[in-house]
Amino acid sequence: MNELSIEDIKARLDQLKIFELRHTARAIGVERPTAYKRDALLVKILAITSGTDTPVPCESTVGTLFADEQLVKDILAYRKNKIGE
Numbered sequence: 001m002n003e004l005s006i007e008d009i010k011a012r013l014d015q016l017k018i019f020e021l022r023h024t025a026r027a028i029g030v031e032r033p034t035a036y037k038r039d040a041l042l043v044k045i046l047a048i049t050s051g052t053d054t055p056v057p058c059e060s061t062v063g064t065l066f067a068d069e070q071l072v073k074d075i076l077a078y079r080k081n082k083i084g085e
């Protein structure tokens with residue numbers, strides 16, 4: 001399997017529009033992603049990805065309908081490999 005790096009994930013996040021980025025953020029556990037501007041949201045997503053921030057469980061899937069599903073899976077897999085969660 002091809003190992004993902006944080007740079008690969010960041011490059012994929014950079015390609016998303018703000019709407020998709022917010023849905024992806026919600027799917028990985030960013031609380032209130034609409035409260036953040038793009039750059040701050042990227043920092044928050046990368047903090048959760050690298051294990052320096054704790055994700056908040058998402059109780060509704062409505063805010064995740066337009067998330068990049070493969071990217072979400074890759075972020076969660078990277079986090080699991082990085083911190084063993």
